[in-house]
Amino acid sequence: MSEGPEVKITAEKLCNAICGKTIDKIYCKTTLGNEFANKIKGSDVRYIETYGKNMVITFSNGIYLRNHMLMWGKWRIYDRQEFEEGKSNAPRRSKLKWDIRTTTGEYSTAVEPVTKKIEYANNSSKENGIDVHNDSRVRLMIFTKDKVAVQFNGPILKFSFVNPASLEPITKLGPDPLRSDFNxxxxxxxxxxxxxxxxxxxxxxxxxxxxxxxxxxxxxxxxxxxxxxxxxxxxxxxxxxxxxxxxxxxxxxxxxxxxxxxxxxxxxxxxxxxxxxxxxxxxxxxxxxxxxxxxxxxxxxxxxxxxxxxxxxxxxxxxxxxxxxxxxxx
Ligand SMILES: [Zn+2]
CATH class of the missing domain: 1.10.8.50 (Helicase, Ruva Protein; domain 3)
Known part of the structure; x- marks a missing residue:
């Protein structure tokens, strides 16, 4: 679960690991992901900003990536050498049971559900601690010389040539108390x-x-x-x-x-x-x-x-x- 403060903490950790470093490999498992990914290769991450629960990554070649983790998304940073050697473990899975309803009370599989009830259960299955390469939740991997930033689950990973900060849904957001312009x-x-x-x-x-x-x-x-x-x-x-x-x-x-x-x-x-x-x-x-x-x-x-x-x-x-x-x- 990533709320504004947690998203900001994650963005700063991510930036400390990869900002300013040349991206020599990138993999994205989304519909248009690899089209943008090929253009991103060779550029670097200029900065990473947050707007509420949204994270916006700005690449030096004019491409932007908006990520919203909803309830499921996760980022992890790995040492590149250990990652290539298969020594990097994916985050532990937690099993969530959803009772999903829209605000009108109807059950829905909407992308941004309103959750009525969440039950947490530990899952110590064999999938805990597996090598990241074998984890089906991987959606994006950004490789620099010494680090690999991996995004699990998405669920929202949207590339654009326009800064998402000037587009909905960010323009519709209320004030963010963690931004310097908060009043x-x-x-x-x-x-x-x-x-x-x-x-x-x-x-x-x-x-x-x-x-x-x-x-x-x-x-x-x-x-x-x-x-x-x-x-x-x-x-x-x-x-x-x-x-x-x-x-x-x-x-x-x-x-x-x-x-x-x-x-x-x-x-x-x-x-x-x-x-x-x-x-x-x-x-x-x-x-x-x-x-x-x-x-x-x-x-x-x-x-x-x-x-x-x-x-x-x-x-x-x-x-x-x-x-x-x-x-x-x-
Ligand atoms: Zn009390």
Whole structure:
């Protein structure tokens, strides 16, 4: 699962590995991929930018590649020599069961599904740890002299001669709190307009709307609402103005925390009140979040059991019913 902060972290790792280096081989398993791939050979990656959950790779020969990982995409970087020797293992597979519905409630195989329920099961099959060359999920491989960047699953890999930043869907995105041009006043205006025109939208659904804010997915949605002390299933028009202000501050703060702390939104501080990086790096994954995927575990603040809800909004939501009480309407 790659939300805005994780996509930005991945883009930076990728750029550190391959930017500025000549691409001497490229393979792409998409319909038009190899037509562009042949043109890309011999060029280099100039830079990699992110727009919410979209990654845009700019090649020196004027070709662009937009990648959106949805729920399945992954990038991995390998040492070229080890890769050629068959010593590079593909990422571990996780088995996902989908209960896919569109927003109208119909079952669908749409490219960008709204997921009602996700069940995670460990899969220790023989496919874990196999050589990348034998992995059916490989969609793109970029070879430089010393590194190989491999993209698994896609699902969206779109080449173009026009910068995708000037095209939909990127032009339709709301402000991205992780970009330097982010301005909280834009968000303030956005939420005011939403309340005015569609105040019955649930706040949990609004946060997932990429035209409102770019980059928030299920994880950051749950974490932002917990830290804002807002019930996920309240209509946006019913949120008091002081809570709206808290929410507007938490959105960039939580996304930035995830970006600088490798996805962690709950940090441990040492006795001097500073972030304890050693401790944070060794914690279990479930300790790094306030509510996300902590259903049934005790709330870090009040001890109540964290609730997992699949029904009240479009996607699964994790929340604390005590810390995020229903807002009383006069
Ligand atoms: Zn609580």
């Amino acid at each position: 909280i006043d834009d968000l303030d205006n956005q939420i005011y307009q939403r309340i005015k025109h569609n105040g019955t939208t649930l706040i949990a659904d609004l946060l997932l709307d990429q035209t409102f804010v770019a980059g928030i997915g299920n994880k950051y949605k749950s974490e932002i609402l917990f830290l804002s002390k807002i019930n996920p299933f309240v209509n946006i028009k019913d949120i008091p103005s002081n809570s709206v202000r808290t929410l507007l501050q938490q959105i960039p703060s939580v996304l930035y925390s995830g970006y600088v702390n490798s996805g962690a939104t709950r940090l441990v501080h040492n006795s001097f009140g500073k972030v304890d990086n050693d401790n944070n790096n060794t914690r279990r994954w479930s300790d790094k979040h306030w509510v996300f995927r902590r259903g049934g575990r005790p709330c870090w603040k009040c001890g109540s059991r964290i609730v997992t809800d699949y029904k009240l909004s479009a996607r699964v939501t994790f929340w604390c019913s005590k810390c995020q009480q229903w807002i009383k309407i006069d």
